[in-house]
Amino acid sequence: MMLVIVxxxxxxxxxxxxxxxxxxxxxxxxxxxxxxxxxTILFVTVQAxxxxxxxxxxxxxxxxxxxxxxxxxxxxRR
Amino acid sequence: MxxxxxxxxxxxxxxxxxxxxxxxxxxxxxxxxxxxxxxxRAVTVATVQRASANVVSSVNFDQRAxxxxxxxxxxxxxxxxTVVLLRPxxxxxxxxxxxEGRVLPTTRLAGYLLLPVSVLVGCYVIAHGQLSPGGxxxxxxxLATGWHLLYVAGRYAALRRAVPQTVLEVIESLAVAAFVALxxxxxxxxxxxxxxxxxxxxxxxxxxxxTVPVINAAIGVAVAAAVVLLLAAFLEQTIILRRADHQDxx
Numbered sequence: 001m002m003l004v005i006v007x008x009x010x011x012x013x014x015x016x017x018x019x020x021x022x023x024x025x026x027x028x029x030x031x032x033x034x035x036x037x038x039x040t041i042l043f044v045t046v047q048a049x050x051x052x053x054x055x056x057x058x059x060x061x062x063x064x065x066x067x068x069x070x071x072x073x074x075x076x077r078r
Numbered sequence: 079m080x081x082x083x084x085x086x087x088x089x090x091x092x093x094x095x096x097x098x099x100x101x102x103x104x105x106x107x108x109x110x111x112x113x114x115x116x117x118x119r120a121v122t123v124a125t126v127q128r129a130s131a132n133v134v135s136s137v138n139f140d141q142r143a144x145x146x147x148x149x150x151x152x153x154x155x156x157x158x159x160t161v162v163l164l165r166p167x168x169x170x171x172x173x174x175x176x177x178e179g180r181v182l183p184t185t186r187l188a189g190y191l192l193l194p195v196s197v198l199v200g201c202y203v204i205a206h207g208q209l210s211p212g213g214x215x216x217x218x219x220x221l222a223t224g225w226h227l228l229y230v231a232g233r234y235a236a237l238r239r240a241v242p243q244t245v246l247e248v249i250e251s252l253a254v255a256a257f258v259a260l261x262x263x264x265x266x267x268x269x270x271x272x273x274x275x276x277x278x279x280x281x282x283x284x285x286x287x288x289t290v291p292v293i294n295a296a297i298g299v300a301v302a303a304a305v306v307l308l309l310a311a312f313l314e315q316t317i318i319l320r321r322a323d324h325q326d327x328x
Contacts (some may be wrong), residue, residue: 002110030176049211053203057219062305065226069312 001045008042029067036060128317129278130287135207139214139293146293147257150300156252157304161247164311170189181232189231196224204298214294218301225306234317243310247302247324253300258294 015035020063022028043052079087107113123135138146166172200221207213228237261272268275272289279286 018323031319035310050132050216052215053212053216054219057216061223062309064196065309066312068314069309 005042005045008038008045011038013044016037025067026071029064029071032067033060033064036063080101098157101217113183125281127278128166128274128287128290130290131282132207132211132213134211135213135290135294136287139207139290139297140272140274140288143261143289146297147261147272150254150257150297153301153304154250156309157250160308161243161311164315166314166319169322171297171322172318173320181230182217186231189233192225193227193231196220196227200224200243200302204294205284207293207294208290209282209284214297215301216295218298219305221298221302222305222309226304226309234313238318241306243307246307246310250300250303250307256296257300260289260296264289276317286316 012035015031015033015038019028019031021034022031036055039059040052043049043055113311120137120141121133123141124130124133128136128140128189130136130140200217202217203212203220204214205219207217227236228234264273264275265271267273272293274288276288276292278288285291
């Protein structure tokens with residue numbers, strides 16, 4: 001079980017770094033969504049399914065959508 | 079702040095923070111140990127006294143319900159702030175016929191098929207908050223995101239017409255008010271604000287946990303309305319509103 005937790009934690013660190021290193025905000029919204037998914041996996045492995053559900057709904061769906069819509073609006077004005 | 083100043087600030091703060099953080103974490107019980115004085119008490123209260131099979135829900139909506147009320151108002155406040163900030167400015171106007179994006183037939187079909195499924199899942203998660211992982215917040219967000227499958231299917235105009243924003247604002251306010259009213263009812267009947275004054279039922283039954291399922295229902299409606307309002311504010315700005323001097327490309 002410990003191995004699975006360490007793996008999930010490593011995945012979170014990896015995808016987190018990818019989010020930080022992504023420069024284009026539109027692509028960042030997608031990598032952020034993947035990062036949210038790995039966080040969900042981590043929460044499940046440490047037996048926090050309630051938090052995992054919240055993270056799945058907010059972090060992988062609502063927040064990236066809000067970022068995408070904002071980029072589209074702001075980008076249209078340039 | 080210049081890049082150099084930021085690096086200097088980081089170099090000064092990082093060592094202090096890491097030392098203090100390690101010192102603070104040394105006192106914690108080791109990871110995975112079975113010493114959980116608070117957890118043991120919370121589990122006993124939830125399962126033995128209040129018949130709430132999902133202990134997390136019991137903590138959120140019964141034992142620490144006041145904290146959840148505060149969180150509910152954080153969401154309420156941020157939605158009001160977003161709606162105010164993203165309201166149409168004087169130089170913006172609604173475009174008569176918002177462009178219908180090109181939607182693949184398979185995407186449209188997936189949207190239509192998944193809409194009833196996600197609404198059902200959302201209602202299930204809200205209704206079973208006292209039994210299984212989930213509850214009002216998670217279920218509410220599932221309901222709201224599921225509702226936006228209509229947008230994914232290319233039917234934003236229909237989504238906009240189906241439930242007007244003013245109706246959502248009223249629903250949102252009523253649901254938050256219902257949460258507060260439950261708290262006041264607890265003050266009158268149970269001897270404390272948000273006290274669990276309803277009969278708790280038997281552990282594992284659909285209607286168990288006293289006020290937990292009632293508060294979950296109120297929060298489910300409040301969160302669903304809040305997220306729809308939030309996304310509507312962004313969608314209106316992106317799809318419907320243009321500056322008055324904006325010319326659509328030919």
